[in-house]
Amino acid sequence: SSERSFAVQLNQSYLGNIPLQLPNFKGCFTDVLALVLCKVISDCLPRPQNDALVEMLLTVLCNVSPYVKSFAPESCLKLTALVQRCSRPAYIFRSAFTHHGLAFLLEMLNNIVQYQFEGNTMLVYAVLRQKECYEQLANLKLPKAYVQVEHQPPAGGQMQEDGRIEESEGSGEEGPWTPNEAWLTAVKKKLPLQAILCCVDHLGPRVQALEQ
Numbered sequence: 001s002s003e004r005s006f007a008v009q010l011n012q013s014y015l016g017n018i019p020l021q022l023p024n025f026k027g028c029f030t031d032v033l034a035l036v037l038c039k040v041i042s043d044c045l046p047r048p049q050n051d052a053l054v055e056m057l058l059t060v061l062c063n064v065s066p067y068v069k070s071f072a073p074e075s076c077l078k079l080t081a082l083v084q085r086c087s088r089p090a091y092i093f094r095s096a097f098t099h100h101g102l103a104f105l106l107e108m109l110n111n112i113v114q115y116q117f118e119g120n121t122m123l124v125y126a127v128l129r130q131k132e133c134y135e136q137l138a139n140l141k142l143p144k145a146y147v148q149v150e151h152q153p154p155a156g157g158q159m160q161e162d163g164r165i166e167e168s169e170g171s172g173e174e175g176p177w178t179p180n181e182a183w184l185t186a187v188k189k190k191l192p193l194q195a196i197l198c199c200v201d202h203l204g205p206r207v208q209a210l211e212q
Contacts, residue, residue, distance in 0.1 A: 001063040011069045027072030030064065034071065037061055038078040045085060051098060058104040065111040070119040080126040083109070087133050089143060092187075093179050099187045102137075110195045124199065128207050131200040138193050146179050 001007065010030040018024055022035045037057050044050035061079075071079070085091065086102045109127060112120050127134075 001060040004067065007064040007067040010064060011067070023074045023078075025072040025074040027075065028070070030068045031072045031075045033064065034061065034075040035078060038075075038082050041082060042085070045091070048094060051095065051101075055097070055101045055104070058101045058108075062104040062108045062111070065108040066115045068112065068116055068120070070116075071112075071123050073122050076120075076123040076126045079105075079108075079123065080130055084130060084133050087137055089140070092140070093143060093146070096177050096179070096183065099190070103190050103192065106192050106196065110192050113195055113199050124203070125207065127196065128200060128204050131204055134193060134196050134200060137191060138188075138197060140184065140188060142179060142181055142184050 010033060011028050014027060014029050014032050021039060022032075025031055025035070037060060041054050041057050044054050083102075083105050086098075086105055092099050092102065109123075112123055113127075117124065
């Protein structure tokens with residue numbers, strides 16, 4: 001998926017039969033790829049053991065995104081719904097690494113906005129409709145349950161910068177991973193939100209005026 005020639009050829013119209021598991025659409029091979037990956041990822045999200053697979057598949061979407069001339073409406077809905085699911089605190093704070101997938105999704109949207117804006121007005125519009133999602137990510141805070149844990153002295157060890165508890169010498173065990181403020185600050189720096197928020201701030205009021 002990182003090969004430019006492969007990504008460009010995905011823009012060819014898809015005229016084959018559409019599998020029953022996918023929504024009916026009229027578009028290109030990129031839509032087939034996006035809809036299939038969205039379905040597989042959605043099925044895998046609830047199970048933590050699939051996190052590595054989810055991250056790899058989201059990387060594929062990110063890699064091809066700079067070359068996608070136009071997503072079908074069905075793909076736009078599935079992609080933005082996936083962004084919303086991966087933006088939920090329950091998912092972000094589930095492990096130290098689930099935010100990687102979210103970062104790839106946001107980078108995918110960035111690539112569309114910066115390189116393929118004209119042909120993807122439907123996706124841009126879908127992004128504008130869920131502006132609260134991106135604003136919440138920009139203002140993401142540590143859940144109260146973890147704040148209380150962070151301010152309590154860890155039993156048998158010391159809290160590290162990445163949120164792990166380092167046990168005292170001789171214990172032989174490491175405590176469960178716990179998110180803390182230092183970890184969250186590092187995560188928020190990795191989420192590419194600036195271009196998306198600028199797009200929302202610039203176009204949002206114009207779209208609202210047209211809808212009224």
